[in-house]
Amino acid sequence: MAAPIVPARRKPKGKVTLAHGGGGKAMRDLVEGVFVDAFGMGGAPLEDQARLVPPEALLSGGRLAMTTDGFVVDPLFFPGGDIGKLAVWGTVNDLAVGGAVPHWLSVSMIIEEGLDIEVLERVAHSMREAADLAGVRIVTGDTKVVARGGADKLFVTTAGVGVIPAGRDLGAHLVQPGDVAIVNGYLGRHGAAILAARGEMMLETAIESDCAPLNGLMEAVLSAAPGTRCARDATRGGLASLLNEVAAASGTGFAIEEARLPLEAEIRGFCEVLGFDPLYLANEGRLAVFVPPGEAEAALAAMRDHEHGREAAVIGQVTEGPAGRVVMNTAFGGSRIVDMLVGDQLPRIC
Amino acid sequence: MKYIDEFRDPALAKNLFRRIESLVGPAGGTKEKPLQIMEICGGHTHAIFRYGLDKLVPAELEFVHGPGCPVCVLPMSRVDDCIEIAARDNVIFCTFGDAMRVPGTRKSLMQAKAEGCDIRMVYSPLDALELARRNPDRDVVFFGLGFETTMPATAVTIRKAAADGQTNFSVFCNHILVPPPLRALLSDPQMRLDGFVGPGHVSMIIGTEPYRFIAEEFGKPLVVAGFEPLDLLQAIVMVLQQLAEGRAEIENQYARVVPANGNPHAMAAIEAVYEPRSSFDWRGLGEIDRSGVKIRGEYAAYDAEVKFGVGYGAGKAAGREPEGCRCGDVVKGLIKPPACPKFGGECVPERPLGALMVSSEGACAAYYQYGGTRREEAA
Numbered sequence: 001m002a003a004p005i006v007p008a009r010r011k012p013k014g015k016v017t018l019a020h021g022g023g024g025k026a027m028r029d030l031v032e033g034v035f036v037d038a039f040g041m042g043g044a045p046l047e048d049q050a051r052l053v054p055p056e057a058l059l060s061g062g063r064l065a066m067t068t069d070g071f072v073v074d075p076l077f078f079p080g081g082d083i084g085k086l087a088v089w090g091t092v093n094d095l096a097v098g099g100a101v102p103h104w105l106s107v108s109m110i111i112e113e114g115l116d117i118e119v120l121e122r123v124a125h126s127m128r129e130a131a132d133l134a135g136v137r138i139v140t141g142d143t144k145v146v147a148r149g150g151a152d153k154l155f156v157t158t159a160g161v162g163v164i165p166a167g168r169d170l171g172a173h174l175v176q177p178g179d180v181a182i183v184n185g186y187l188g189r190h191g192a193a194i195l196a197a198r199g200e201m202m203l204e205t206a207i208e209s210d211c212a213p214l215n216g217l218m219e220a221v222l223s224a225a226p227g228t229r230c231a232r233d234a235t236r237g238g239l240a241s242l243l244n245e246v247a248a249a250s251g252t253g254f255a256i257e258e259a260r261l262p263l264e265a266e267i268r269g270f271c272e273v274l275g276f277d278p279l280y281l282a283n284e285g286r287l288a289v290f291v292p293p294g295e296a297e298a299a300l301a302a303m304r305d306h307e308h309g310r311e312a313a314v315i316g317q318v319t320e321g322p323a324g325r326v327v328m329n330t331a332f333g334g335s336r337i338v339d340m341l342v343g344d345q346l347p348r349i350c
Numbered sequence: 351m352k353y354i355d356e357f358r359d360p361a362l363a364k365n366l367f368r369r370i371e372s373l374v375g376p377a378g379g380t381k382e383k384p385l386q387i388m389e390i391c392g393g394h395t396h397a398i399f400r401y402g403l404d405k406l407v408p409a410e411l412e413f414v415h416g417p418g419c420p421v422c423v424l425p426m427s428r429v430d431d432c433i434e435i436a437a438r439d440n441v442i443f444c445t446f447g448d449a450m451r452v453p454g455t456r457k458s459l460m461q462a463k464a465e466g467c468d469i470r471m472v473y474s475p476l477d478a479l480e481l482a483r484r485n486p487d488r489d490v491v492f493f494g495l496g497f498e499t500t501m502p503a504t505a506v507t508i509r510k511a512a513a514d515g516q517t518n519f520s521v522f523c524n525h526i527l528v529p530p531p532l533r534a535l536l537s538d539p540q541m542r543l544d545g546f547v548g549p550g551h552v553s554m555i556i557g558t559e560p561y562r563f564i565a566e567e568f569g570k571p572l573v574v575a576g577f578e579p580l581d582l583l584q585a586i587v588m589v590l591q592q593l594a595e596g597r598a599e600i601e602n603q604y605a606r607v608v609p610a611n612g613n614p615h616a617m618a619a620i621e622a623v624y625e626p627r628s629s630f631d632w633r634g635l636g637e638i639d640r641s642g643v644k645i646r647g648e649y650a651a652y653d654a655e656v657k658f659g660v661g662y663g664a665g666k667a668a669g670r671e672p673e674g675c676r677c678g679d680v681v682k683g684l685i686k687p688p689a690c691p692k693f694g695g696e697c698v699p700e701r702p703l704g705a706l707m708v709s710s711e712g713a714c715a716a717y718y719q720y721g722g723t724r725r726e727e728a729a
Contacts, residue, residue, distance in 0.1 A: 268351050332579055333360050334402020336720040 016115045021145025031143055034117065038124035039107075039131075039138040050139035052104060052161075061166030065100035067091060068159035076119065076154055078197040080189070080208030083156055084126035086284055089213045090235070091160040092134045096215035097231040097287055099170040099222065100162030105131065107141040110155040113148045123154065134213035136160070168222070172249035174229040179318040180296035181254065183288045184217060184309040185210065187239055188267045191281030196270070203273070207266050212285030217306045224302035225295035233287045237341045240279040240326070242288055244340045248324040256316035256338065259331040280341045290318060357578030358401075366583035370590060371408050377593035378544070379410030386412055386542060386683055387589055388535075390528065391549035392419030392711025393577050399720035401579040407586070414683030415713030417531050417635060418549055420496045421448045422705040422712040423681070425631040428524055429454030431660045435491055435522060436467040438658065442485060444478035445493040447471045452708050475507035475521070482511070482519035491654045494523045499551040501525045501643070502616035505623035508645065508652050522654035523645050525624065528552050529560045530641035531632060535682060536568045543683060545589040547582065548574035550604045555620075557612030558600050565598040576604040623649060627662060633705045634678030677704040680713055687717040694718060 012020070012029045019026040036046065058064065071087040088105060095102040107127065111120065131138050189210040196205045214233065222228055230250075234242040239261075247254050263278055271278050285308060291299045296314060303309030319327075326338040379385035389395055395415045398404050404413055417423050429452050436443035436459065443459075450460045450471065463469040472478050475492050482490035494504040504521055511519045528549060535541055548561060553574045564572050571592035575585035585603040592599060602608055623646060630642025644662070645653040655661050675697070676690040687693050687706070697703035699715050706714035 265351055268354075272351065272354060330400075330402055331360060332358060332363060332401045332406075334406050336399060336402050339719050 012117050014117060016111050016113060016117055016120065016145055018113055018145055018147065021111070021143065027143065030117070030120075031141075034121050034124050035107075035109075035141055035143070038121070038128045039141070040128060041139070050104065050106070052139065055101075055103060055163055057101065057163045057165045063164045063166075065095050065098055065162045065164050066159065067094040067098075068157065069094060070155065070157045072152070072155050073194065074152060075194075075197055076123065078209055079193050079206075081193075081211040081284070082123060082126050083154060084123040085130045085211050087156040087158045088127050088130035088136070088138075089134060089211055090284065091158040092136055093214045093233045093285075093287070095160050095162040096213075096218040097170075097233050098164065099168045099218070099231075100164045101219070102134065102136045102160050102162040102215055104139045104161045105136055106159045107138055108157040109141070109143050110151050110157075111143065111145045112151045112153050113145055115153055119154070123156070130213070134215055170228060170230050172230050172232070172246045175246060175250035175252055175290045175318055176229065176292075177252055177318050177320045178293055179229055179290045180293055180299075180314055181243070181256070181288055181290055181316050181318065182296065182300055182303065182312060182314050183234070183239065183262060184214070184286055184303050184306075185311040186262045186264045186267065187234070187283060187286060188263070188271070188276075188278035188281030190284040191238065191276075192267055192270045194282070195274075203270070205266060205270060207270065210283055210285040212308045214285060214287055214308060217303060217308045218287070220302045220306050220309075221289055221291075221299050225289075225291045225299035227292045227295050228299065229290045229292070231287050231289045234283045236282050238278070238280040238282060239286070239288065240277070240338045241340055243326045243338065244324070246288075246290065247326050250318070251321070251323040253319040253321040253323065254316055254326045255319050256326060256328045258328050260313055260315050262311045262313045262315075279338060288315075354578070357576070357580045359580065362580055363583060366580065366587055367406060369587050370411065370583065373587065373590035373594050374408050374410040377590040379408075381409050384410050384412045385544045385590075385593070386414045387545050387547060387586060388414040388416045388543050388683060389547040389575075389582070390416035390418040390532065391547075391552065392422065392709065393551065394547055394549070394575065394582060395419070395713055395716050396711045397577050397579060397582060399716040402720070403579060403582060411586070411590075414543060415680070415716070416546075416683075417535070417632065417681045418497065418528065418552075419706070419709050419711040419713075420500075420526065421452050421709045422677075423526070423531075423632045423634065424449070424452055424495070424524065424705065425633045426453065426455050427631070429458065430456070432459060432493055432522060433457065433462045433467070434660055435654060435658050436462055436469050438489070440487075440489050441468065442481060442488050442490045443467065443469045443493065444472045444475075444481060444490060445469065446473075446495060448709050449493060449495055451702065452705060453702060475504050476510075479507050479511055479516060479519055482516050483514075486518060488518060489657075490519050491658075492519070492521045494521045494525055497526060497528050497549070497552050498555045498620070499549075501624065502555060502613075502619045505619040508623050508649050509619070511652050512649060517651060520652045520654040520657045521645065522660075523624070523643065526630060526632070526642045527626075527640075528556070529563075530638050531635060532561075532564060534635060534638045534641075536564065536570070538682060540684060541682065543570065545570055545593060546572040547585045547589065548572045548600075550574060550576045550581075550607060553602075553604065553608045553612070555613050555616045558602055558608070558610050559612075561600045565600050569598045571598045571601070573601045574604050574608055576607065622646075630662075634681045636678075672703050675704040677706045677714075680706055687714040690714070 020030045193209040303312035478492035573585040573588040624643035626640040702708045706712035
């Protein structure tokens with residue numbers, strides 16, 4: 001009996017063509033040469049699905065948590081990160097803020113014909129690095145190529161599965177008046193970095209995205225403050241949207257102190273020039289936790305001890321209401337409502 | 351932030367609030383009939399709400415939010431004209447982002463974009479000119495919008511396009527002037543304003559001279575102010591001082607930016623490129639004599655009204671405001687936004703019915719976004 005013929009794998013070069021999505025040899029070269037290598041899936045034979053061994057925490061009464069998120073950021077690479085890091089950490093963070101320990105990720109790539117394969121390799125390696133830093137594994141994936149104009153360069157969708165250990169329960173509905181709101185660092189960096197990187201503003205800044213995996217930080221907070229009621233990451237719509245969502249879901253109000261918001265001079269200057277409000281700028285490595293007053297100090301200390309929480313700050317308190325209303329006491333001695341963002345944040349004209 | 355934080359110092363603000371409190375009585379304000387001070391500029395309206403100044407001043411004083419938000423006073427028919435131009439084959443229509451959500455008779459530019467018009471947001475008219483350079487086979491139109499503040503930039507861009515022979519570039523001119531609507535407001539028999547806070551950025555271009563009629567003909571004080579909270583508070587102190595002393599003068603709180611004679615270079619560019627229209631329609635205020643400008647015949651090749659045959663016609667501009675919408679009364683200071691029956695119900699920032707709800711500088715949007723009592727008041 002003859003041994004099966006295994007053709008030598010060729011490392012793909014140049015640009016992605018429709019053939020790379022066609023299901024034939026070119027696609028196999030792309031998948032094996034770029035993704036399998038980068039994600040470290042080699043070794044075991046590739047099947048159409050990942051086969052996973054349940055972790056101990058699941059067997060001892062834990063719950064599975066699952067989430068998915070699509071990433072379409074433009075530009076693909078920006079100061080402080082790239083679409084790959086966002087795709088991995090975004091999903092990791094969505095699991096982490098629910099109290100889950102993230103384990104596995106799937107990756108689906110929609111690639112526009114004509115993208116440099118070298119770009120794809122950079123993204124794939126960045127994803128691997130991001131996964132390693134967050135302690136998760138990319139276990140399955142899919143690749144599609146669409147004709148020029150059918151997508152913009154590269155869209156990445158990740159799904160993630162994690163385990164919420166037994167006895168852990170976080171949710172906005174648990175937030176109560178008197179609870180303390182803490183954020184883990186400077187606000188608005190991601191949004192400002194992306195806007196600056198697009199070059200439309202013709203501003204030169206050194207602002208880098210804050211994108212970071214928050215699962216380690218969440219574990220640190222939860223062990224220091226086991227009574228933590230709720231955590232959310234502040235992504236699109238910024239901290240303002242996060243606070244409004246939690247206030248609405250919990251039927252409470254919030255009183256935020258403007259003077260306590262962690263804001264850097266660069267971000268304040270950027271917003272001042274362009275007419276943005278940093279409360280609405282996107283973040284990719286920022287979360288807010290709501291903890292009972294007795295645990296606030298411990299939660300804050302745990303954050304500040306963590307590399308992704310050095311500039312953590314208490315920003316305000318949960319109030320009786322009116323339900324769903326977020327009020328900010330301005331540094332100036334006045335107060336104003338902080339509402340949800342309407343549409344996109346656009347610079348003013350006069 | 352250096353040079354900014356100094357103008358937001360809460361301790362200095364306390365002093366100014368104390369002076370406002372001591373001056374408001376002698377200036378003639380009572381709880382029953384508060385003094386009405388109009389901040390003309392939308393930037394001031396935004397700052398008042400952002401810092402909560404409206405709730406920090408004594409009850410004997412109230413702010414009336416003026417017509418100085420260019421997208422708020424843009425008539426619906428002009429938005430319709432924009433969409434008509436944007437829908438032409440081969441057109442790239444460029445606009446400041448603020449104008450995207452302004453409702454036209456049937457739709458906004460945002461909706462037209464979703465339906466397939468090539469509409470792009472730019473940050474400067476020069477960006478639109480650059481688009482024209484990069485797309486020689488397309489017609490690029492810039493939506494020229496705003497008061498004297500943005501007029502010079504549009505003028506300079508038109509002159510640059512003319513100098514470069516960039517014939518696939520034109521401007522749909524809707525620039526408007528600050529002094530004419532003030533005259534119209536002051537001539538309204540229902541008007542009961544006591545004084546004005548004048549716009550900082552507009553005055554940086556036109557200086558303080560064009561406001562003289564407000565003091566001389568109508569006997570009202572006006573103080574040009576900057577945009578930081580301390581600027582505004584100081585300007586209010588200056589207005590109150592005038593009222594208390596029975597004076598009516600044009601004063602300048604914003605001297606660090608505004609020279610008395612404005613910016614002669616910018617004024618020369620305005621003079622060279624535009625001429626006044628006999629009248630222009632203001633949303634909520636109606637037609638106001640010589641309150642808008644058009645592009646001079648010399649630059650007709652860069653005038654989108656000429657190029658696309660969508661001239662400004664009086665019949666076309668007749669106000670077709672949504673029924674029950676009271677933007678006009680708000681702009682005149684006759685009512686506060688929550689007194690409008692549409693406020694907070696049918697008219698909210700995500701679905702603006704009236705223009706004042708569109709821009710963050712519109713009085714209604716500012717009230718809705720920052721106003722501490724909007725829901726109760728709206729109920």
